[in-house]
Amino acid sequence: MALSPVLGKLVSKRVVLASASPRRQEILTNVGLRFEVVPSWFKETLEKSSFAAPYEYAVETAKQKALEVANRMHVKHLRTPDIVIGADTIVSVDEQILEKPVDKQDAYRMLSRLSGKEHSVFTGVVIIHCSSKDNQLETEITDFYEETKVKFSDLSEELLWEYIHSGEPMDKAGGYGIQALGGMLVEYVHGDFLNVVGFPLNHFCKKLAELYYPPLKHTIQHIKHDSIPSVDTFESLSDGESESSSFKEHKGASKLDSPSGVIYNSENSSGVRTDSVIPLENQNGVSDNATKVPSKILDLMDGFRASKALFVASKLKIFDHLKKKSPQKAADIANEVGTSVCGTERLLDACAALGLLEKTPQGYRNTDSTNTYLASDGEFSLHGYIIHSNDHLWPLFTHLESAVKEGSRQNHRAFGKKTEDLFNDYYQSQEVKQRFMAAMHSIAHLTARDVATAFDLSEFKTACDLGGCTGALAHELMRIYPNMKVTVFDLPEAIANTSCFQPSEQCTAPVTFVSGDFFTDDLPEADLYILSRVLHDWPDEKIHVLLKKISTACKPGSALLVAESVLDEQKTHPPRVVLQSLSMTEGKQRSGSEYKQLLEKYGFTNTQIKITGNLLDAVLCFK
Numbered sequence: 001m002a003l004s005p006v007l008g009k010l011v012s013k014r015v016v017l018a019s020a021s022p023r024r025q026e027i028l029t030n031v032g033l034r035f036e037v038v039p040s041w042f043k044e045t046l047e048k049s050s051f052a053a054p055y056e057y058a059v060e061t062a063k064q065k066a067l068e069v070a071n072r073m074h075v076k077h078l079r080t081p082d083i084v085i086g087a088d089t090i091v092s093v094d095e096q097i098l099e100k101p102v103d104k105q106d107a108y109r110m111l112s113r114l115s116g117k118e119h120s121v122f123t124g125v126v127i128i129h130c131s132s133k134d135n136q137l138e139t140e141i142t143d144f145y146e147e148t149k150v151k152f153s154d155l156s157e158e159l160l161w162e163y164i165h166s167g168e169p170m171d172k173a174g175g176y177g178i179q180a181l182g183g184m185l186v187e188y189v190h191g192d193f194l195n196v197v198g199f200p201l202n203h204f205c206k207k208l209a210e211l212y213y214p215p216l217k218h219t220i221q222h223i224k225h226d227s228i229p230s231v232d233t234f235e236s237l238s239d240g241e242s243e244s245s246s247f248k249e250h251k252g253a254s255k256l257d258s259p260s261g262v263i264y265n266s267e268n269s270s271g272v273r274t275d276s277v278i279p280l281e282n283q284n285g286v287s288d289n290a291t292k293v294p295s296k297i298l299d300l301m302d303g304f305r306a307s308k309a310l311f312v313a314s315k316l317k318i319f320d321h322l323k324k325k326s327p328q329k330a331a332d333i334a335n336e337v338g339t340s341v342c343g344t345e346r347l348l349d350a351c352a353a354l355g356l357l358e359k360t361p362q363g364y365r366n367t368d369s370t371n372t373y374l375a376s377d378g379e380f381s382l383h384g385y386i387i388h389s390n391d392h393l394w395p396l397f398t399h400l401e402s403a404v405k406e407g408s409r410q411n412h413r414a415f416g417k418k419t420e421d422l423f424n425d426y427y428q429s430q431e432v433k434q435r436f437m438a439a440m441h442s443i444a445h446l447t448a449r450d451v452a453t454a455f456d457l458s459e460f461k462t463a464c465d466l467g468g469c470t471g472a473l474a475h476e477l478m479r480i481y482p483n484m485k486v487t488v489f490d491l492p493e494a495i496a497n498t499s500c501f502q503p504s505e506q507c508t509a510p511v512t513f514v515s516g517d518f519f520t521d522d523l524p525e526a527d528l529y530i531l532s533r534v535l536h537d538w539p540d541e542k543i544h545v546l547l548k549k550i551s552t553a554c555k556p557g558s559a560l561l562v563a564e565s566v567l568d569e570q571k572t573h574p575p576r577v578v579l580q581s582l583s584m585t586e587g588k589q590r591s592g593s594e595y596k597q598l599l600e601k602y603g604f605t606n607t608q609i610k611i612t613g614n615l616l617d618a619v620l621c622f623k
């Protein structure tokens with residue numbers, strides 16, 4: 001049993017499969033498990049609506065099936081099994097649970113519901129360890145579930161009925177058998193194929209491994225990998241133990257039953273990485289020494305690789321291609337984007353390793369969050385900011401050493417230009433201007449709702465977003481406060497380029513764009529002035545000019561809303577903001593009390609600060 005030594009643990013035990021499913025029997029027989037089949041008499045009649053999630057229903061049904069068999073064997077046949085395995089497979093679509101169809105009409109109803117859509121197949125599995133004490137059955141129950149996503153093609157009426165008349169649907173959840181004729185209906189499968197057929201073998205072996213080979217608690221933490229516990233490979237598990245070793249002996253055992261040199265990555269149950277340990281074994285195979293691996297430091301060392309992989313995949317628009325069509329193989333993507341197949345494959349695998357893509361036997365696909373944040377047309381696309389990070393910030397950061405030594409921005413080294421004025425640089429070429437505006441738009445759009453709702457701003461009838469660029473925040477303000485009129489005031493170079501950033505559906509009155517320089521020109525009148533991501537970029541003398549002008553323009557009762565990332569008082573958190581300072585603009589990031597002090601100097605009082613949890617926080621103060 002080299003492939004799965006853990007199954008060898010069951011050889012000397014009386015194992016019972018509480019299922020009539022020929023597929024489950026076949027799957028388990030194929031891997032060499034010896035067991036008795038005792039179909040359950042439990043009727044699958046649990047109230048579906050009483051379960052919060054479909055998988056809970058499948059797990060509970062599997063449990064009842066297995067318990068019924070364990071009890072029956074114990075009481076009626078006086079043959080207490082060592083282990084009873086129960087399973088239940090269901091299909092879930094549109095919040096509905098589909099089991100086996102009761103007749104052809106029912107099969108038709110199910111299959112037409114699945115046509116052209118993705119659905120989930122859940123199998124709940126229960127492993128019951130049984131023992132008899134004073135003639136009483138004692139049980140220890142372990143359960144888990146597995147989810148596989150399956151997408152059907154559009155099914156014509158003719159095809160549907162032909163399939164139903166084949167008789168195949170009748171004893172199968174959802175009315176289809178993926179392993180036979182039903183396979184022809186399937187466009188893709190995402191996840192464990194055997195799970196659809198009725199038994200998630202891989203997860204089952206991992207569960208057994210977890211039960212029979214518990215890792216040393218104080219040296220090894222689990223990798224968080226979906227709901228599946230960590231066992232690097234089944235091959236890595238020692239098979240050297242005597243067959244008489246029981247589940248109970250090993251449960252909570254302190255002896256490490258793993259081979260030498262196995263490296264367990266680590267993540268605690270809350271998903272936070274902790275330092276890993278490489279166990280070193282003595283002659284008895286027991287770990288007596290451990291070298292700490294500083295995972296956090298290793299992650300920091302590799303951080304640049306991860307960033308660059310994300311940047312390059314974004315630049316090549318790989319996420320856009322996969323959003324349009326997926327899954328796709330590396331060769332197809334390479335062909336579309338005009339890159340080498342081997343290089344593209346490595347990049348796609350890196351993206352999959354970073355959790356940006358999913359890799360399936362059919363090819364690569366975007367995760368949901370990749371579609372939302374990384375595709376350039378995603379609802380909250382960060383594409384613009386990522387390209388800015390690659391083209392502008394990355395070259396600057398390669399000169400960080402010089403920046404620290406000299407205490408100044410490194411435009412001259414990175415781009416061969418002087419850093420006279422930050423924005424001259426951004427607006428020099430049309431391409432750079434567009435890229436910079438797209439970057440600002442990304443962040444403004446992602447944060448607009450949280451900034452606009454950080455405080456109740458409904459009392460303000462007019463607002464002016466100074467340096468409001470594409471108007472992303474202005475639009476959101478007008479959407480949330482329909483009685484508010486918002487003006488964006490920005491440099492003429494910016495205003496001239498805002499049209500491609502306007503929402504396609506205009507559901508509010510239009511934002512007014514006014515061009516001008518907020519350091520030198522008169523400001524439009526408003527009850528509420530807004531400075532979003534402005535103050536951190538400028539030196540004190542410039543801020544003095546700007547805040548003085550705003551303060552003068554404000555009437556009593558008017559207010560200023562500042563949107564910035566606010567540092568904690570120690571100025572070491574959030575790290576993202578602290579790291580931003582390293583680009584060495586002449587401005588600086590500030591803590592809450594620093595913003596308060598600064599604003600008070602210009603006659604603003606009653607300062608309130610709201611940490612939003614988003615990329616920008618909000619500071620509101622009144623004149």
Ligand SMILES: Cc1cn([C@H]2C[C@H](O)[C@@H](COP(=O)(O)OP(=O)(O)OP(=O)(O)O)O2)c(=O)[nH]c1=O
Nearest residue numbers: 019020021088089172173176177178196197198
């Ligand atoms: C979706 C799908 C299900 N199935 C089968 C797996 C299960 O046998 C069945 C779902 O019904 P279940 O109630 O899980 O199992 P069963 O009635 O066959 O056996 P028992 O109750 O005794 O455990 O559907 C396939 O064979 N192929 C498929 O593609």
